[in-house]
Amino acid sequence: MNKFKIISKDDCGVFAVLRKKNSNKIPSSIAIDGIECVRFRGSKYGAGFACFDLNNSSPNDYYLQAFVANKNIANEIKNILHDSNIIIKQENFRNISAIQLPLSYNLIVSTTNSLHFARTIHDINNKFSQPEYSARVYSSGNYLEVYKDIGYPLDVAHSTGLVTNDSNTIVTKLKNLFGYSQKEKMGDLWLAHTRQPTNSPGSSAIWSHPFSFFNTAIVHNGDISSFGANINFLNSRGVPNLVGTDSEVVSFIVDYLARVMNLSMEEIGIILSNPYDRFLYRMGADKSRQIRNLLYKYRGSQLDGPFTILTGYSDGEDVYLLSMIDRSKFRPIVIGEDQNYIYMASEECQIRSLSPDSTIWTPEPGKFVLASMNRGIIESGRTSEIIVNSASKNELIQIQKTTYSSKNLINADDLSSYELNRQIKIKLPDNEKSITLINVRGQRYLGVDLPKGTKLNIYGTAGNCLANFNKGTEICVYGSAEDNVADTMHEGKIIIHGDSRDVLGYALQGGKIFVKGNVGNRAFILMREYEESRPVVIVGGRADDYFGEYMAGGLAMVLGIDYIDSANDEQLVGNFLATGMLRGSIYIRGKINSDSIGLKPPMEDIIRYLEYLNSKGIITDDLFKKISSSSDINLEILQELLPENAFHFIKKLFLSKYSVKLNIEYRKLNDFDRKMIEPHLKEFVSCFNLSDEIHNKLINSHYTVISSIDKSKELHSPTVTEIEE
Template sequence: MCGIIGFMSRTKRMISGEKIAIALDSLKERGNGQGSGYVGYGIYPKYADKYAIHVFLDNTRDYDKIREKVQDTLQLYGYVLKDEEIPTEEGIINKDYISWRFFYEFDEKYRNSEEDKMVDIVMDINDKIDGAFVFSSGKNLGVFKAAAWPNEVAEYFKIDKYKGYMWLSHARYPTNTRGWWGGAHPFNLLNWSVVHNGEITSYGTNKRYVESFGYKCKLLTDTEVVAYLFDLLVRKHKVPVEYAVSALAPRFWDEIDNLPEEERKIHEAIRITYGSAMMNGPFGIIVGTHEGMVFMNGDVEQGNAMLGLTDRIKLRPLIAAEKDDLVFVSSEEAAIRKICPELDRVWMPDAGRMVIARIEK
């Protein structure tokens, strides 16, 4: 189950969030109303070079005291330029959590390591401040999610008021974990955002692996670990994204054996080095990616990109399409055609192979 759809303008054309809300609502039968969410890239141009930190505050308790603890943590390392409750439409959904945002910059002494420090801050808040969960922590992007239907979440957070050049979205059908606000997708860390259809059956192994590097999985669902794996391999270890995907959804050994010698040695090394990062189970995943991402040919991505990938035998569907400067990835073609009826190209990516849309240089 679960419905996923994302699209990106390769020319950074700004598009209303209304489009992604319409598309996701057409996939609502893939969910059960226990979780939906959106992430938009480019939505905070006024604070484009600042961190936009979205935090859930438990509304059944004194959330002002919880917010003060979050702010005190942030002020240990930098400055809160502005904070406010994220604007919402009252009466749409049961308000279990207050959604708060902080626009934030680091003190000068942390500038050279600010991404590592932001990861530390997110992990500390999620682990140590009871009643607070950071669910968005990148620059010039924002995640909006709740335990509700797609149209309800879109109306509640006024998604149509935001404009972005890339949008990802998810309608959740919880299976092994309960439906709650923090368990809704997208999952985000820095500029990485992940929506996922399926199940990560290797979650225990993957969780122990990322936690050995300081990440802390506190949001009670398997998809959280996917965002941390991308951050670890691509940002921290500087693994080219094509090889990072090969680590997460690796080729079978018989395929590797038949590769040219140089390529074979690389994929063998990846499987041996990152065996605990390999994700088992059925999955279709869309990822919004980080600036500075490295590619096999040595290119360094200066703008965000969008990835789509499946497990290596494609037990969950994934469709890709193009129209002019737009690239779409979704669990169903119907959702794409709902907002873009006439397409230039539609294709089904092969199992375990990546689709990537990059900003035009």
């Protein structure tokens, strides 16, 4: 075939909701509300839903759904099924909105030979793909049905028959979760998607998500850079005829590994999210060999590039929801759990608007989250205990109920980002300096261009790009803030009572940021100082990977207040802490493993070089054993232990002209630190009404202190004589 297939690159919003064993089935309106909440992440070019329902099927019956150009094509499909001895039990047609393949041909078919059925589907897809698509099977499972089309999620829910016109009012009102119509479609698990294609054929629903094959369905946000390798994997294992999206590739891989290779969802989570080799090393020889063998066996199926993928799968016994994110966590994902349901979504506002009191957390970069209907959360995606600011959460609900008295009040409910920002500008007369927003549900760009001295109170979940370019506004969020808060902020103050998600304080150049809860990936990267302008940031909870990457000034602290009485040395930050840091000071409470700081060569490479030095007689057997048995080898340790010539040889593995050596200490705060930190810490403590006891404990804790090595020009890093304590 010499025709170039269109490759579609998608970026999108995703949502999934799974019921727990003893809860009622989930009505479609919850799935629709959950995805409509982030309608702005998608476009008119496509949306879709998948509904898993265990009770509704026998293992030999399949819901077969295909988009077809016309009824003649459907007849041809029917004939192929007949010829393949696949029994048609039911069939109907539905007109959808797409211009190409405007008809959905829905069947219930029966067969006892699933391998043969799979081949028949491939044959159908192959036959009707040339010269252009005249039919495409988009769903073929026992336990799930797919509803997808062109349009926004609500449009698609209508065109695919998920909702009828009279239930329209229910789903558009996000708050109103009561009184669903009994006619609604009910399920054990829903996946939902709104699509923002980079390339937008926009005329055919075959590119809409979910992508599904047998009992797997996926929705995806991102762009898989390993696409070509993944296609090779599938083609060589007998899966031909992909429509050319990286998302579809993933659905076939999951189906292949689960159904054909019989792997568990845990194994699939590991293979596809492709853990860093260096983290496998940390697991010890046996475990790492086991995982490496698994990865090697299925090489080519691992995913690279940015992705959040929500996968639904059923084996007929249970229903699974698996979320995978790439190891750099380039795409957003938020997990929520309440008494009845487990939620996975692109943004916190999607979950909060459905379940204000749910426990919400984010997985660590590269970690998968797995839940099932029968077993609940199986893998939480965090190695640490999940502490989700439960205290502040209750407090927040209280505050939300009582503090709506300000006269400059805007109810953000149902306002778009654009409308809300217009209202703020209108409501902000020249002499007025304070404004309060309530019922904020993910609206973006708040506080990006307000006059200096303005005070903005936000109740709810502040959306992406809060306080970008801020030059003197004070913003207080009673709730969580989503991604990219305070990008290129020069002046002002941001107080967040909940969490703040990824990329907080990018290129922060002045002012203060206090977060009571946790912060996500890449907080305070490129933060820097210039002359008198020196940013100060304090995080009350914990932080994920790349905290302070490229940092070039200012003060950043992570306190882990919830762990303050914990006996264990809790790792309050993720990996790659302070990588490429040039200047400034970082204080993390507790002892951080040096393995998590900066970027080191792989341990195997270091050990191998030591073996070489040993075999050449440059280091002794004893020294080799001593160093290589240590779990934490770093450049400083090598410098200390190795003879000079040996260090000279091995250091080339570590250093480059772009690397900056960091000064890393673990100690109590000294006088110098206290003088610098205490005023800010006091402010932080009073800001969140924390007790004096906590303040004292914080002051008396041990910290991992990271600063650049350049002492002469570094105003704020302690000199050697000051580190007496």
